Amino acid sequence: MNHDTNHDIRLVVLDMAGTTVADGGLVERAFTTALGSDPDHLAHVRATMGESKISVFRHLYGDEIAAQRANAAFEQAYGNLVADGLVTPLPGAREAIERITEQGRTVVLTTGFARVTQDALLDALGWRGLAALTLCPADAGGRGRPYPDMVLEAFVRTKAAEDVSQVAVVGDTSYDVLSGVRAGAGLVAGVLTGAHDARALRAAGATHVLGSVAELPGVLT
Known part of the structure; x- marks a missing residue:
């Protein structure tokens, strides 16, 4: 165009x-805080940056309940970082x-x-x-x-x-x-x-x- x-x-x-x-790396920090620092998981998170977060967790866990639990933990961790004034x-x-x-x-x-x-x-x-x-x-x-x-x-x-x-x-x-x-x-x-x-x-x-x-x-x- x-x-x-x-x-x-x-x-x-x-x-x-x-x-x-x-x-400022807050997404990765929240993932690590909520879900640990599994290198494969972090690599997938980096590769899919921009994708809906629940979709990322569905791919990683292959189970809806586990994905929802992980998503809730991530959102909580990210929300805490935001509340701390880091955004x-x-x-x-x-x-x-x-x-x-x-x-x-x-x-x-x-x-x-x-x-x-x-x-x-x-x-x-x-x-x-x-x-x-x-x-x-x-x-x-x-x-x-x-x-x-x-x-x-x-x-x-x-x-x-x-x-x-x-x-x-x-x-x-x-x-x-x-x-x-x-x-x-x-x-x-x-x-x-x-x-x-x-x-x-x-x-x-x-x-x-x-x-x-x-x-x-x-x-x-």
């Missing part, structure tokens, strides 16, 4: 941890969201975490009300990234765009990018502030690779 059509973007779907929020916005992220909103576009924040964890993040950052809508996998019927469900849920709920080509999806992982590609988004941008590098983001189908989300308002104009 070339830059002269970017003004058509009406809806911007942004990932949180690694994209607008500095993760911060990435430089320019809040300003970027405000600028995009001022441009007349609608911003939705998405996550692979459960709602309780997403709410803890929003509270810790003072971001309640910053975006028009916040979505977790459960809000979209339970399927997180790399499925397109959260992007399409944002499209349906906000009524901000007339066509999926007017949607921009931005994230730091190949799963974020893939969810945007699968949703038919007109602009799919990877950012280099999180889990995956430019090569992985482009391989997943990113139309743009940005240093950070702070560059996004300029790209949209």
Whole structure:
């Protein structure tokens, strides 16, 4: 997609941890705290960064009860780290969201975490009300990234765009990018502030690779 059509973007779907929020390794710390430091498990966690967390646990444990128990332990551990003040916005992220909103576009924040964890993040950052809508996998019927469900849920709920080509999806992982590609988004941008590098983001189908989300308002104009 070339830059002269970017003004058509009406809806911007942004990932949180690694994209607008500095993760600082908190996901890995929470996994280790809750579930131990099994090297194979940690390798899988790194490889699937951006995927719905419950999906990761289902893969690791192969049993729904065990997966739900592990997910609850992880969410608790991550919530504790957030409550300890260890989460911060990435430089320019809040300003970027405000600028995009001022441009007349609608911003939705998405996550692979459960709602309780997403709410803890929003509270810790003072971001309640910053975006028009916040979505977790459960809000979209339970399927997180790399499925397109959260992007399409944002499209349906906000009524901000007339066509999926007017949607921009931005994230730091190949799963974020893939969810945007699968949703038919007109602009799919990877950012280099999180889990995956430019090569992985482009391989997943990113139309743009940005240093950070702070560059996004300029790209949209």
